[in-house]
Amino acid sequence: MATIKDIAQKAGVSPATVSRVLNYDPDLSVSKETEQKVFEIAEVLNYTKHKNKRRESAVLRLVQWYDSEEELADLYYLAIRLGIEKRAEELNIRLIKEQMSELSDTETQGTIAVGKFDQAQMKQLKKLNEELLFVDFDGLSLGINSLVVDFSQGVQLIIDQFIKEKHERIGILSGMEYTKGSRHEIDDPRFLVFREYLTRLKLYNEADHLQGAFTIEGGYTAMKTYLESHTDYPTAFFASSDALAIGAMRAIQGHGLRIPEDISVIGFNDVSVAKYVTPALTTVKVYTEWMGELAVSTILELIQEKAPVPRKITVGTELILRESTRDS
Numbered sequence: 483m484a485t486i487k488d489i490a491q492k493a494g495v496s497p498a499t500v501s502r503v504l505n506y507d508p509d510l511s512v513s514k515e516t517e518q519k520v521f522e523i524a525e526v527l528n529y530t531k532h533k534n535k536r537r538e539s540a541v542l543r544l545v546q547w548y549d550s551e552e553e554l555a556d557l558y559y560l561a562i563r564l565g566i567e568k569r570a571e572e573l574n575i576r577l578i579k580e581q582m583s584e585l586s587d588t589e590t591q592g593t594i595a596v597g598k599f600d601q602a603q604m605k606q607l608k609k610l611n612e613e614l615l616f617v618d619f620d621g622l623s624l625g626i627n628s629l630v631v632d633f634s635q636g637v638q639l640i641i642d643q644f645i646k647e648k649h650e651r652i653g654i655l656s657g658m659e660y661t662k663g664s665r666h667e668i669d670d671p672r673f674l675v676f677r678e679y680l681t682r683l684k685l686y687n688e689a690d691h692l693q694g695a696f697t698i699e700g701g702y703t704a705m706k707t708y709l710e711s712h713t714d715y716p717t718a719f720f721a722s723s724d725a726l727a728i729g730a731m732r733a734i735q736g737h738g739l740r741i742p743e744d745i746s747v748i749g750f751n752d753v754s755v756a757k758y759v760t761p762a763l764t765t766v767k768v769y770t771e772w773m774g775e776l777a778v779s780t781i782l783e784l785i786q787e788k789a790p791v792p793r794k795i796t797v798g799t800e801l802i803l804r805e806s807t808r809d810s
Contacts, residue, residue, distance in 0.1 A: 486500045489520060489524050489527060492523045492527070493520050493523050495512075495516060499512065499516075499520075500524075503517055503520045540573070540591050540592070540782065540785070542575055542578070542590055542592050542594060543577075543580060543590040543593040543594070544563070544577050544579045544580070544594050545580055545581070545585070545594070545595040545596065546563065546597065547582070547596055547597020547662065548560075548597060556697060556753075557753040557755070558723065558751045558753060558768070558770060559596060559597065559618075561753065561754075561770035561771050561774070562596055562618065562770045562771070562773055562774045563596065564774065565770060565771035565773060565775045565777075566617075566774035566777055567774075568771070568774070569774065569775040569778040569779065570778055575778065582603055582606070582662060585606070585607075590610075591612060591785050592614070592615070592782075592784065593610055593613070593614050593615070593781075594777050594778070594781055595607055595614065595619070596616075596617045596618060597617075597618065597619065598619050598659065598661055598668050599619060599661060600661040600666045601624070604624055604626060608624075608626065613781055613784040614626055614627060615627045615777060615780055615781045615784065616628045616629065617773065617774070618630060618773075620794065622792055626792055627781075627784060627794070628792075628793075628795070629773065629776060629795045629797070630794065630795070630796055630797070631773075631796070631797055632797060632799060633671045634675045635798055635799055636672070636750065636766040636798075636799035636801075637672050637679065637720070637766075639766060639800075639801040640720050640750075640801065641676070641680065643748065643801060643809070644718045644720070644748070644807075645683075646809060647718070647807060649716070649717050649718040651685070651687065651716040651718070652680065652690070652717075652718045652719070653715070653718070653719045653720070654676050654690070654691055654692070654719065654720050655692040655694060655701060655719055655721040655726050656670040656672065656673035656676075656692070657670045657673075657694065657700075657722040658670070658694060658695055658696070658700070659695070659696055670722055672722040672750060673722065676720060677691075687716075690716050692704045692705065692708050692719075694726055694729070696722070697726075697729070698725050698729040698732070700726060701725060701729025701733070702733045703729070703733075704726075704730070705719075705733035705734060706733040706736065709737045716745070717746065718747075718748075719745060719746070719747050719748075721747065721750065722750055724749040724750065724753045724755070724763060726749070727747055727748070727749030727750075727763055727806075728749070728755070728756075730747060731806065734747070742761070742805070742806055742807050746808055747763065747806045748807060749763050749765035750765060750766045750768070751765065751767075751768050752766065752767035761804070761806045763804055763805075764804045764805070764807040765801075765802055766800070766802070767799060767800045767801070768797075768799055769797065769800075773797060780793075
């Protein structure tokens with residue numbers, strides 16, 4: 483994308499003038515010829531910011547489950563939000579961001595709700611009387627369009643990798659989370675798939691099931707407590723999120739154990755920091771930013787063409803091998 487400076491050079495005016503033209507500054511005094519020249523050069527150079535000022539293609543509501551502090555503790559939802567915002571900007575969509583606790587009566591054409599919601603909250607969102615799409619939550623049973631991750635495929639990739647590395651005892655650090663309204667505990671779907679798959683292989687051991695909040699601190703505390711009370715432990719652990727995995731690795735190393743020589747670790751999500759920790763984290767990549775972009779495209783389709791039944795879109799994952807596993 484061209485910069486304001488690039489446009490200014492081609493138009494023969496100052497960057498400040500270009501900025502004021504593209505932002506429709508009412509106090510700017512330039513000729514119509516100059517104004518047209520700036521816009522034409524911007525179009526040729528594919529500079530798109532001023533398009534947002536021209537015409538809104540739609541107005542959408544984004545309901546966020548996590549607040550900004552929680553997003554930083556687990557970057558998964560941050561990445562989805564950034565994808566939504568990026569696509570909305572590209573399409574000249576005005577995005578109204580709200581929390582469940584502060585839903586307004588602002589008229590929008592559709593709502594994207596990101597996160598986990600209890601039944602009361604789902605009914606509240608349906609009362610908005612507009613197209614509704616859940617992201618990272620399956621509301622199909624209540625007739626709500628949903629965009630979800632294929633956890634079954636992702637977890638099977640992990641278990642297959644551990645088996646390929648000859649691990650015979652595999653543990654899991656699953657995540658604990660609750661809906662915001664009723665504080666209803668949400669089952670970790672990754673754990674449910676893990677337990678079912680390992681049970682079929684006759685490898686599941688409930689004693690090797692750890693739980694923690696979906697944060698680095700949650701992973702660290704759960705793993706530290708486990709290692710301090712056990713002298714015998716799995717040679718491989720799957721953590722339900724990268725935040726949990728990074729915390730667990732810190733506890734493993736703090737206990738004097740080596741990764742992956744003593745314990746291999748695989749996370750889930752592939753957040754931006756996963757490649758920078760030591761050792762670099764093997765993880766299942768969820769294309770979170772693309773999910774956000776897909777959410778915008780999907781809600782626009784729902785608005786433009788009324789569907790007879792709700793839809794559920796399931797997106798796949800990819801195993802990214804790094805240094806926290808033996809075969810990387």
